[in-house]
Structures are given as structure tokens and as C-alpha cells.
Amino acid sequence: MISNPVNSTVPIAAEVFKRKGVYDEKKLFGVTTLDVVRAKTFYAGKAKVNVADVNVPVVGGHAGITILPLFSQAAPKANLSDEDIKALTKRTQDGGTEVVEAKAGKGSATLSMAYAGAIFADACLKGLNGVPDVVECAFVQSTVTELPFFASKVRLGKNGVEEVLGLGPLSDYEQQGLEALKPELKSSIEKGIKFAQDS
Numbered sequence: 023m024i025s026n027p028v029n030s031t032v033p034i035a036a037e038v039f040k041r042k043g044v045y046d047e048k049k050l051f052g053v054t055t056l057d058v059v060r061a062k063t064f065y066a067g068k069a070k071v072n073v074a075d076v077n078v079p080v081v082g083g084h085a086g087i088t089i090l091p092l093f094s095q096a097a098p099k100a101n102l103s104d105e106d107i108k109a110l111t112k113r114t115q116d117g118g119t120e121v122v123e124a125k126a127g128k129g130s131a132t133l134s135m136a137y138a139g140a141i142f143a144d145a146c147l148k149g150l151n152g153v154p155d156v157v158e159c160a161f162v163q164s165t166v167t168e169l170p171f172f173a174s175k176v177r178l179g180k181n182g183v184e185e186v187l188g189l190g191p192l193s194d195y196e197q198q199g200l201e202a203l204k205p206e207l208k209s210s211i212e213k214g215i216k217f218a219q220d221s
């Protein structure tokens with residue numbers, strides 16, 4: 023699912039598939055790759071490193087504060103200040119809205135979404151083809167937190183999701199971000215489920 027609001031459209035799709043008796047939680051993904059692309063790009067700019075060498079996990083969901091980039095786990099390591107990390111986090115969280123507002127009613131990110139979509143589709147195809155250790159972040163059914171859907175690193179394989187990976191160690195700032203995003207993400211998920219059940 024790329025269509026927004028991803029935090030609700032994924033639960034909606036899950037409910038619809040369940041109703042039809044064809045739900046497979048290993049094969050339903052909310053595409054959050056663009057958040058990773060943005061986090062990597064902004065980090066590379068600030069840290070003055072080649073973006074092609076950068077990796078940054080992004081967890082949570084795909085809207086505002088539910089997007090939580092884990093810059094404490096970014097590779098390569100860079101000595102950025104707390105202020106820099108806060109600014110990079112906000113820029114990543116606001117990236118989509120920035121584009122939507124700039125386009126003023128004429129759609130959302132297109133070229134960057136095509137790039138992100140291609141990365142994610144390629145990762146899925148590699149997994150289906152048996153390439154080992156293909157890992158991308160995606161919004162999936164999850165037990166990583168108490169929420170039924172959550173974006174985190176996911177290992178892709180022949181069956182789709184082979185493993186939903188945990189969050190790893192978080193900085194205090196990220197831990198606060200995680201606690202702050204949970205009520206908002208919970209509400210979006212519940213709205214999606216209710217919408218599907220009422221339809």
C-alpha cells in the first residue's frame with residue numbers, strides 16, 4: 023500500500039482481505055521507503071558523507087510524528103549535535119507535507135516516490151527470488167510494540183515477510199519519540215479498522 027493515509031490504509035486492506043478469507047500478513051506492506059530515502063539524504067547532507075554509503079532505519083508509521091528516524095543507528099557514524107538530530111528528525115517527518123504543500127493541490131512527491139517504490143519493489147523481488155538477507159523498513163503487522171501494525175526493519179524472502187526485526191537500542195530522544203507517536207498511530211490504525219468494518 024502506497025496510498026495515504028498508509029497508517030490507516032494498511033489496516034483497512036487487512037480487514038478487507040480478512041473478510042474475503044485471503045489475508046496473509048506476510049504479504050501486506052505499507053511502503054515507508056520514502057521516509058528512509060529522505061532520512062538518508064538529509065543525514066548525508068549534514069554529516070557530509072556520500073548518501074550511497076548511508077543507512078538509517080525509520081520506524082513507526084508514515085505521517086508526521088509517527089515517522090521516527092533512528093539516527094542513533096545511522097551508518098556511517100557522524101558526530102552530530104542533539105540540535106542537528108532534532109532538526110533532521112523534523113525535516114524527515116515533514117518531508118511529505120513539504121512537497122504536498124509546495125504542489126498546492128496538484129498531488130504529492132512523484133519522482134522521489136518512484137525511486138522509493140522501485141527500491142522497495144526490487145527488494146521484494148530479490149526476496150521472492152531467494153536472495154538472502156534482504157532488509158527494508160516497511161509498515162506491517164507487528165509485535166515489535168503493543169500496536170498491531172508498525173514500521174520497522176523487515177527481512178524479505180520467498181514468503182514475503184520472513185522476519186519483523188526489533189527496534190534495537192534507542193537514544194533517549196528516540197524513546198520519547200516512540201512513546202509520543204504511539205497514541206497517534208493507534209488512533210489511525212483503529213480508524214482504519216472501524217472504517218473497513220463499517221463499510
Ligand SMILES: NC(=O)c1ccc[n+]([C@@H]2O[C@H](COP(=O)([O-])OP(=O)(O)OC[C@H]3O[C@@H](n4cnc5c(N)ncnc54)[C@H](O)[C@@H]3O)[C@@H](O)[C@H]2O)c1
Pocket residue numbers: 023024025026027028053054055056057084128129130131132135
Ligand atoms: N507512501 C508514500 O511514501 C507516498 C508518497 C507519495 C504519495 N503517496 C500517496 O499516493 C497517492 C497518490 O499520490 P499522487 O501524488 O499520485 O496523487 P494525485 O492526486 O496526483 O493522483 C491521485 C489519482 O487518484 C485518482 N482518484 C481519486 N479518487 C479516486 C477514486 N475514488 N477512484 C479511482 N481513482 C481516484 C485521481 O483522479 C488521480 O488521478 C496519494 O494517496 C498519496 O498520498 C504516498
Ligand SMILES: O=C(O)C[C@H](O)C(=O)O
Pocket residue numbers: 026056117118119121122130131
Ligand atoms: O502524499 C502525502 O501526503 C505525502 C507522501 O506520503 C510523502 O511521503 O511524500
